[in-house]
Amino acid sequence: MKRNARLLGLLLVLVLVLGSLPLFALAEAAEFDISQPVELQIYLIGGPARDYDMVLEKLNEKTKADLNATVNINWIGWGDFQTKYPLILASGEPVDLIYASVWTQYYAEAAKGAFLDLTELAPKYMPKSYAEITPDFMQQATVDGHLYGIPAEFYQFGMMGYILRGDLMREYGFEGISHMDDYGVFLELVRDNNPEMSPGDFIATSDSLEGMLWREHGFQEITFPLVYDVREEHPKVVNFYEEAYILDFFLKMKEWGDKGYWSKSVLSNKDENAYASGLAASRIHNQDSWKSSYIAHPEYESQFFFLSPYSIKTQAMQDGMAVPASAKNPERALMLLEKLRQDREYYNLLTYGIEGLHFEVTEQNTLNPLDPEGFAPEGYCSWGFKEHKFFITPEGMPDNLDEVNAKLEEMAIVNPFVLFTPNFEPVKNERAAVASVYQQYAKPLIYGYIDNPEEGYKTLLMQLEIAGIKEMQAELQRQLDEYIASLAE
Amino acid sequence: MKLFQPRRNAIKMPASTVVFNVAGYLLLSFFAIICLLPFVFLISASFTSEKAIALSGFSLIPKEFSTDAYRLLFRNPTDILRAYGVSGMITLSGSVVGLFIISMTAYVLSRPYLRYRYQITFYFYFTTLFSGGLLSVYILFVRYLGLKNNYLALILPLLVNVFYLLIMRSFITAIPESIFESAKIDGAGELTIFLRLVLPLSTSALATIGLFLILDYWNDWYHAMLYMSDYKKFPLQYMLYNLLSASEAIARLSRTASISVVEVPSRAVRMAMTVVATGPILLVYPFVQRYFVKGVTLGAVKG
Amino acid sequence: MNNFLMEMKKNRMLYIMLLPAVLLVLLLNYLPMAGIILAFKNFRYNLGIWGSEWAGLRNFRFFFLSGTGWMVTRNTILYNLINLLTTQLLAIIIAIVLNDIRGRLFKKLSQSAIFLPYFISWIIVGVFAYNIFNYESGLLNGALKALGAKPVNVYAEPSLWWLIIPSFNAWKWVGYTSVIYIAAITGIDPECYESADIDGANIFQKTFYITLPSIRTTIIIMLLLSIGRILRGDFQMFYQLVGNNGQLFSATDVIDTFVFRSLVTGGDLSMSSAATFYQSVLCFLIIVLVNGVVRRVDPDSALF
Structure with a gap:
């Protein structure tokens, strides 16, 4: 009994000494104690590119040298993020970095205690990126006084609108939409002139x-x-x-x-691709969809109309990265995030792939994807650290894009309730x-x-x-x- | 009516048998056709160009022949082949072990002299009524058993299927008890009776449950969805499921300009995926069918 | 206690043979059952399942709030009963026919064909169904128009779905289920049939007096197993065939689709646990009752 007590005491002392050691080490070496090699577990949404392993290998060469860390990317499939995303956070599985967004329920998850508070860690381990977060974005990412996610410093003025086939508009002599009834006129024109198409891509x-x-x-x-x-x-x-x-x-x-x-069976229709596959003459969606259908199908000459009286900035946590409460290496995870947001080579690797193999930058400073099947630009959940300063405009954007953007910016109002969650x-x-x-x-x-x-x-x-x-x-x-x-x- | 006229040397077919056969042929032909047709449509659609499907729907023979869907699927053939390998390995090991455990347990539960057999059966059955839910099972597998990215996470959950266990028990109950009793008199122990008598006497039951287990393992994408995050360890069905469900989710979100560059699978691809995924497993069925011949089992032992 | 030890001693080998399954179920099914209490908790991740505060029955409220809970419970039970009767009956008939019909090749081919629907996922069945039933260009209305009849809008007519859903369910599962009955028939002692032949019994008499009684246990087990799931709806089947079509919900909404629809925005693990718990309790009560009756009438066929 006595011996046991002594042993226990000894163990206690040992634990205390060992426990305090890293603290001392940390205090001395300031923010950069990377003597222990670690493997960072990162969760992203979607699936990897064909050449993702190749890209990751390149990235790991860099992270090994810079951070003494290797990166392991885990994927949550598109079809099951609604099930799996909350499950991973709820289960307490050790994850160092995860994509976070309003559509992955950032605020609800944060309120349930899913993420680590970065208020103190972020300025220490990712000082530059932290300093770059604009005050309104900082406020928006903060929940109950805790910074639970690092928003991508990227925004636009979001807008839903009518996307119409420009080629058909010309054919019908249809001018454009300034009232919802004008859209009705367009739908009727399609119904009468192009019966093989459905006028809109309405689904339930x-x-x-x-x-x-x-x-x-x-x-x-x-x-x-x-x-x-x-x-x-x-x-x-x-x-x-x-x-x-x-x-x-x-x-x-x-x-x-x-x-x-629209079809009398519209509520059971599940064909989401009707516009892209040329079966529908219009759709209701945001300006991003307009741009992407313009790039994918230049022959449609897609046009974009919107009737909202104002536009507002997209939310800060439209895209961001968070460190789950279960993280084993939050410091190293933040250091990696800093690299991804401050080092163009890091950024390009995960966003555009390998230069010369997957993409090249044209003389007009636009992005030319060389091998979209191997690695499609911005295709693999790199949005969580999207950066204006490294962003390269893709080729083939709509001609009147600048005009539309200018209009959206002009209409913009500041939403004073953006922080109301x-x-x-x-x-x-x-x-x-x-x-x-x-x-x-x-x-x-x-x-x-x-x-x-x-x-x-x-x-x-x-x-x-x-x-x-x-x-x-x-x-x-x-x-x-x-x-x-x-x-x- | 010549078809059914008894030939002189043939055994005379009673009227009731004729009625039975005519009705049987009609029923089976009708049912087989409505089961077969969609599959034909499916195969045909998988070889049709997306444009033709979009414009004129499905047809029995491809309107515009195209292998695009398969080319897209096999864009990276090593991925598909590796996934076939993973599926095959899991299916084989899971169904062999599962079949053994299920039949052994079913035999024990069929013993009338086992005092607690009802209580133990209830112990098993209860798990089909109540379950702890996704989260606690996930925590158990990932945090306590450490089975993340481990093939065991795909094998264990389907190993002891209580429904199969009870069906198996009903099959074994049907074997005349006298066979076991005479073996016991000869001094055989329970394990020997199970291995030497029950297993050979239940080939059709084993074939049935074995078939179901094989199908369960082969078709399972759900557990891979939960526990597998390493792309190289995805079984075939999960890989295909990913492609299948991606289009809906991407369409729902379609957030950034560039997301459209990632290919959204078309209808033809969905059909081709079904063909690719079911292809090999279709061959299992005729093989299993051999064991569904009346009277083979009992006769063999008695003779 | 003494009895227990005696039993353990007497049937020692049998209990050892039970061990693998008992332990697996203990580990994989009973251990996680602690998660059931989630239904009664206000779950917070950082506090864990145990540490989160109690919520009483709050998580169950949404189910009954709009009165929809009762409707979907009724629909679920009705669909399961209809599906059970149609699918099992058809499977038994087909198993018997396949067993006694002449012509080996036909037998083999048709048996393989009826198994095919099992492999076609509901997602794809849904695509086909839409191509058959949609108002403007569906096959059904094409045929009706060709015959000079008025087209029907299947996707706006709830009552039709009481026919459509059981048909699809039977189409998908009859082949699969019939395998069980085919195997059961295979196990019947051929001597029974031989002596019936000597007595001059015809094929229908053999079916009713030998085949059906011999597979009775299997039939009852299959029925009991289905009744034990009577509160669970096949989510994929309903969701892929009907979609989010509110117009049809009065006839097509089952518990699983209703819960999915309610929780898809702002999904809450505790609330979905609550719904599952509700299903489990009702299933439990019903199966204990039905099994009790079976055990009185025919103890060999009872589940437990």
Whole structure:
């Protein structure tokens, strides 16, 4: 017994001594203790290029020399990131660096304790990149006073709009869209002149005309159908379906549906590629999709029209990288991130591949992909550290791109509520029920399935109420008020 | 009606047998055709150019013959071949071990003199009703068993299938008890009876459950999705599943200008993937069929 | 206690043979069952499953909030019952026919053909279904128009799906299920048939008095196994055939699709655990009841 106690004491002392050693070492060698070789576990979304191993080998030569670390990339497939992404974070599996974005639920995951607080680590281990984060982006990435993710320093003025086939527009002598009804005219022209095509690429999961409607009225989405107008000084959380013009819209959609502007089976259609494969003459999507379809199909001469009264900057955490709470080597992970954002060679490797083999920079300073099958530029989740300073414009962009960009910038307003990230936890049940009601009762109205839209509209309102939209509205209004009050302080 | 007229030397076929055969032929032909047709469409579509599918839908014979879909799939043939290897290895080892454990357990649970057989069966059955959910299983596999990127993570979850266990038990129950009793009198132990009597007497049952296990392992992409992040260890189905599901997700997000450069698989590719993935496993079935011949098993032992 | 030791001693070898399966199930199924409590927790990653605070029944609320919970529970049970009857019945008939029909080659070929649907994933079945049923260019309406009939909008007519879904389900599973019955029939002692032949029994009499009674245990086991899953819907089948088509939900929404749709935005592990737990409890109650009845009537066929 006595001997055991002594042994225990000895062990304790040993643990204390050993435990404090690295601390001393760290204090002395400042931020760069890289004597221990490590393997960094990184999770990205998507799948690797054919030549990704080749690229990674090059990268690892560099990281070995610079950081005494090797990089191991793990992929979360496109089809299962909704299942696997939260699972990896929830399970506490050791991961050093992970792609993070609003569409991977950055704020919800951060609130659940998924990420490591980088407030102190980031300035120490990635000083340059940290200094480059603009104040508004810094604020946006911060949750409850903790910096949980490093946003890519890249933004644009996001906009949803109508993408139309320019070649058809010319053929019909169609001028452009300045009102939703103009789009109806276009759909009719396609129906009458090109019956082999579907006028639009409407499918149940895509953004529909309803999305254009609330954007036209200057709303931003909190969680649909709850929206608010960020131009107001003290905005109200609005149930979009209680707006006066909604019934007229549903009636119009019934009319359009009956006229055959879209398939009567649209709600079960899953063909997402109709526009790209030349089967649809238009689609509703953002300016990025417009650009990409322009590059992929120059012969369509795709045109882009938008009716929203203003544009706002894309969110900071549209793209970013985070260090999970389970990370074993957060310091080295941040040092790698610094390299990726400050060293063009690092950046190019993971973004464009190997120079001369996968890409070259033309004399006009545009990017010419040499082997898109081996490594497609920006194709492999390099968005989390996307940098304006290293970005090379791809070849074949739309002619009027600068014009459109200038217009979007001119229309831009500052969204004072960009930092308002609602906590849905208190109303998660209502939110789930409303999401289900939306699919069941609103979608059929949006596509004119319901023979009697007045009746259908009443049912929708009633079902939303049963699902608890009022409670949700009240709770979100309360949170918004609280946020506004905190701004005043 | 000449077809069914009994020939003079042939054994006379009773009217009921004729009715049975006519009805049987009609039913089976009808059902076989509706099962076969979609597969023919599928193969045909996999050899059709995407443009032709888009414009005129599916057809029995390719409207515009093209091997583009297969060329796209086999763009990197070593990947596909390696994935075939992984799938084959997992299928083989998993189904052999699984079949042995399942049949051995089923034999024990079929013994009427095993006092706790109902309780133990319930112990197994209960797991089909309640499960701890994705997260706790994931934590167990990844953090406690350390099976990330380990082939065992693909083998273990499908090893003891309780449904198969119970079906197997019902097959073994059907074997006359007298056969085992006489063996016992000859001094055979339980393990010997299982190995020497039960296994050879249950070839058709073993073939059935073995077939199901083979199919389960071959078709499983789900566990690979969970536990495999190393591209080189992906089984075939998961690789194909990735391609298959990518287009939907990419379309849903389609965020950056350059994402369109990554190829979005077309309908033809989806069809070709099914053909590539099911190809070898289709050959297993006729092989297993040999064991479904009436009366072979019991007769052999008795004789 | 004494009884227990005696039993262990008497059947020692049998219990040893059980060990691998018992241990595997203990490790892979029972150990993670601790995760069930997630359904009653307000789960935070950094606090872990145990450390997170209790939420009572809060995670279950969304299910009943809009009244949809009852509808989808009803749909799930009804579909499972219809599918169970159609698929099992067809599989048994086909197994019997395949067993007794003349013509070896036909037998082999048709048996292989009916197995094929198993290999076609629901994603692809969904693509085909859309090509058959869509209003404007589907095969069905093409045929109807050619016959001079009025086209139907299958994707806006919920009642039709009570026919369509069981048909697709049978199409996909009959071949697979029939294999089990074929194997069961294979195991029947041929002497039974020989003596029936001597008695002059015809083929239908042999089917009803020998074949069916001999595979009774297998039939009942298959039915019980299906009933044990009566609250679980085949998500892929419903989702790929119907999609997010709200117009059809009154007839096509099952628990699994409803939960998916509700939680796809802002998905919450605790809430999906709650839904799974609800399914498990109902399945458990139903199967214990049904199995109890079977055990009284026919103890050999009971599951446990």
